[in-house]
Every structure is written in structure tokens, then in C-alpha cells.
Amino acid sequence: MAVRRVVPTIRSEAAQESREFYGLLGFEEVMNHGWIMTLASPTSPAAQISVMAEDRTAPLVPDMSVEVDDVDAAYAALRASGAEIVHPLQDEEWGVRRFFVRDPGGRVVNVLAHR
Template sequence: MAVRRVVPNVRSEAVRESREFYGLLGLEEVMDLGWIVTLASPSAPTAQVSLMTGDRTAPVTPDMSVEVDDVDAAYAVMRRSGAEIVHPLRDEEWGVRRFFVRDPDGRVVNVLAHR
């Protein structure tokens, strides 16, 4: 299993203003689902930040997202380790397969792969 990217998820009630702020640093919008907006560097596309009002299909807003090449393998590893699964493995309508797991410090990690 390989990590493809790690993205901080910033909970925001001011998404438009935050988009403009991060735009001043050179980040450009690459995705907007209404409740999550992802901004990326044009020169280094895996350098990203996501702004979230809340997660549309999960009970909590994740603190970060980790994209892996094999989300099913990642899920199996986390289950075997005894880590707390906060949101079960599932396919989402926007084209990702994902689950949430809590890290030892209590942060919620969205682990995903694009289908």
C-alpha cells in the first residue's frame, strides 16, 4: 500500500473567504462539491488543502485525508490493529471509496482511494 497524498481538512464557516485567502498563496480550486472545496498548487498538484463546512455522509468532519493506492488493504490493516473505525468503508457518489479512522491523538483521518 502506498500513500499518494495527504491533505489537511480545514473546517470552515467562511469557505469563500478562505478560498480567496489561500488563493493569495497561489492555490487554485480543483474541486467544489458545495460542502468541501479543495485547493491545489498548479506547480505541485498534490500540495492541497480542503475547506469543509462538514462532511455530507459521515458523522464527523475529518481532520485530514490520506489517499492510498489500496483503500481495502488500508482498511484491513486498521481493523487488525484495533484502531477505532469512525466511519465504515464505503463507496461515495463522488467517486471515492473511503473510511474514517481515529489516530492515537483523537484526530479523525479520512482514508480514501479514487475508484
């Protein structure tokens, strides 16, 4: 299994203001589903942040997303380790397969792969 990217999630009700603020640092909007917006550097597209007030299909907002090449293998490894799965593995209508797991420090990690 390989990590493709890691994206921190900023919990915020101020999406427009966040877009403008991070725009001053060179970020541009690359995705906006209305409930989650992702900003990226145009010169280094893997440098990203997401802004989210609430998650559309999950009970809580994750602290970060980790995109992997094999989400099923990641799910199996984390379950086998005894890690706390806080949102089950599922396919989402926007083209990702994902689950949430709590890390040892209490942070919620959205582990995903694009289909």
C-alpha cells in the same frame, strides 16, 4: 499499500473567504462539491488543502485525508490493529471508497482511494 497524497482539512463555514485567503498564497480551486472545496498549487498539484463545513455522508469532519492505492488493505490493517473506525468503509457517489479512523492523538483521518 502506498500513500498517494495527504490533504489537511480545514473546518470552516467561510469557504469563499478561505478560497480568497489561500489564493493569496498561490492556491487555486480544483474541486468544489458545495460542502467540500479543495485548493491546490498550480505549480505543485499534490500540494493541497480542503475546506469543509460538514461532511455530506459522515457524522463528523475529518482532520485530514490520506489517499492510498488500496483502501481495502488499509481498512483491514487498521481494523486488525484495533484502531477505532469512526465511519465505515463505503463507496461514495462522487467516485471514492473511504472510511474514517481515529489516530492515537484523537484526530480523524479520512482514508480513501479513487475508484
